[in-house]
Amino acid sequence: FMTDIIEVETKDHARLSLTLCYSWKFDVTNRSDPAEVDKLFKINDFIGDACKNLAAKIRASVSKIPFEVFHQNSASIVKSAVFGLNENMTTNNFLKFNSNNLVIINVDVNSQEPINSKTRE
Secondary structure, three states: OEEEEEEEEOOOOOEEEEEEEEEEEEOOOOOOOHHHHHHHHOOOOHHHHHHHHHHHHHHHHHOOOOHHHHHHHHHHHHHHHHHOEOOOOOEOOOEEEOOOOEEEEEEEEEEEEEOOHHHHO
């Protein structure tokens, strides 16, 4: 697991702090291929890089949605942002970073809190 806290802003400029928890694993399909195994060690800070990438996807998605819609559907919106949608417009089951074979298999929104006191009220 890895946890990240990010700030997002909705379409109507409500700023929120999200605490997210990601489940992940490395997926090496051919363990006898040295190049495939070496990918695991290509990125020094794979957690930091993954969190930055995922946060950017989530911020981009949330910025298109009004606060009330996000507040009511935050889990599905975040999952769709992280995993993307397939041709049937349903959320994919995982996200794989081919650069190091890191696979994100789940994301949970542990908390969402408005940053602005007026929004909180």
